Amino acid sequence: MKQLLPLFAFLLLLLAACQSEPKYYGTLWPNPQEVADFTLTGTAGPVSLSDYAGKVVLLYFGYTFCPDVCPGTLADLGYVVRELGRDADKVQVLMITVDPERDTPEQLAEYMSHFHPSFVGLSGTEAEIAAIAAEYGVFYQRHEGTAATGYLVDHTARVFVIDQQGKYWLSFPFGMMREQMKADLQNVLRRG
Amino acid sequence: MRVRKLIYLLWATAVFLAACGGSGKMEVTNAWGRTSPAAAANGAFYMTITNNTGQDDKLLSASAAACATVELHEMYMRENDVMGMRQVPDGYIPLPKGQTVELKVGGLHVMCINKQQEFMIGDTIPLTLQFEKAGTMEVTAEIRDSAEMPANMPGMQHGGG
Ligand SMILES: [Cu+2]
Numbered sequence: 001m002k003q004l005l006p007l008f009a010f011l012l013l014l015l016a017a018c019q020s021e022p023k024y025y026g027t028l029w030p031n032p033q034e035v036a037d038f039t040l041t042g043t044a045g046p047v048s049l050s051d052y053a054g055k056v057v058l059l060y061f062g063y064t065f066c067p068d069v070c071p072g073t074l075a076d077l078g079y080v081v082r083e084l085g086r087d088a089d090k091v092q093v094l095m096i097t098v099d100p101e102r103d104t105p106e107q108l109a110e111y112m113s114h115f116h117p118s119f120v121g122l123s124g125t126e127a128e129i130a131a132i133a134a135e136y137g138v139f140y141q142r143h144e145g146t147a148a149t150g151y152l153v154d155h156t157a158r159v160f161v162i163d164q165q166g167k168y169w170l171s172f173p174f175g176m177m178r179e180q181m182k183a184d185l186q187n188v189l190r191r192g
Numbered sequence: 193m194r195v196r197k198l199i200y201l202l203w204a205t206a207v208f209l210a211a212c213g214g215s216g217k218m219e220v221t222n223a224w225g226r227t228s229p230a231a232a233a234n235g236a237f238y239m240t241i242t243n244n245t246g247q248d249d250k251l252l253s254a255s256a257a258a259c260a261t262v263e264l265h266e267m268y269m270r271e272n273d274v275m276g277m278r279q280v281p282d283g284y285i286p287l288p289k290g291q292t293v294e295l296k297v298g299g300l301h302v303m304c305i306n307k308q309q310e311f312m313i314g315d316t317i318p319l320t321l322q323f324e325k326a327g328t329m330e331v332t333a334e335i336r337d338s339a340e341m342p343a344n345m346p347g348m349q350h351g352g353g
Contacts, residue, residue: 064231064232064233065232065233065234066234066277067226067228067232067234067235067236067277067301067303067304068226068236068265068267068277068297068298068301069267069275069297069298071226071227071228071232071235071236072226072297072298072338075226075227075337075338076338078337079337079338107231108231110229110230110231111229111231111232113229114227114228114229114231114232137272139272139274140274141274143276143278145277145278145279146263146279148260148261148263148305148306149234149263149303149305152276152277152278153276154270154274154275154276155274155275155276156272156273156274156275157273157274157275158273173273174273174275174298175297175298178338
């Protein structure tokens with residue numbers, strides 16, 4: 001019986017460890033940091049990140065001309081938010097356009113609400129957007145398309161998760177399964 | 193009784209034809225498009241193309257009344273999750289004989305430029321595909337919110353749809 005005690009203690013320790021930190025499917029950022037506030041333009045004037053304090057903010061950089069990764073990601077997020085049920089209003093999806101020249105706030109609003117009525121699209125000056133993108137390590141670059149498409153924009157296809165404390169430490173890579181995003185968000189919400 | 197027998201016979205014939213109908217033909221299955229608001233200038237269609245014609249072919253172009261212009265595009269990934277889109281080289285998609293080419297999210301797509309309407313879930317959008325050798329083919333793309341098929345729809349579980 002005495003020999004079993006260390007094993008028992010070890011198992012208890014193991015149990016405690018897995019209870020404190022759930023497994024996340026997304027990418028964990030090694031040093032969690034409080035994110036800086038920013039202010040951009042929505043349909044009804046200025047919108048700041050701090051307007052959503054206390055919510056989990058899912059931040060994405062995209063543009064309405066994008067037919068594949070952007071609507072794909074936003075449709076996934078729409079599904080996940082609906083799946084959260086009563087917790088849905090504790091989550092806010094924001095998309096910052098990487099194409100402020102073509103994406104007006106009105107166009108962004110209509111585009112975003114298609115995926116979920118709560119989703120918000122933000123525009124601003126080139127300089128304002130570049131500064132925020134740099135903070136998240138988001139890259140975007142224009143290149144010529146065809147005569148029909150006009151220019152296109154390469155951009156980082158990742159969703160940044162800002163927790164209810166205003167800290168960033170988790171992100172969702174492109175193509176992550178909906179159920180995995182949902183599980184991660186539930187864990188983020190459980191932390192408060 | 194006789195009517196019932198005839199129905200069975202017809203049914204068996206239909207099953208037989210469906211099963212062997214693939215040989216010698218260009219087959220397009222699971223054509224779908226993403227739900228997209230009117231505010232989105234562009235949309236994308238996806239499908240699975242199997243070339244059973246016995247000779248190499250190309251998807252040269254596509255057209256749809258729902259789009260001002262249609263091009264064949266591919267996504268590419270650069271370093272650090274940066275994604276971009278471009279027209280496929282020389283504008284066509286090669287379809288080697290006996291092979292299946294999948295147009296899917298993050299890969300190849302039929303690009304609907306200057307979309308003329310909102311794409312709502314459940315809408316069906318007619319597309320005309322132009323192959324180099326197999327000629328033209330009419331397909332119908334079903335508008336969905338994701339590539340994943342609804343799990344609770346009977347008869348839809350098979351990848352071919
Ligand atoms: Cu495209």
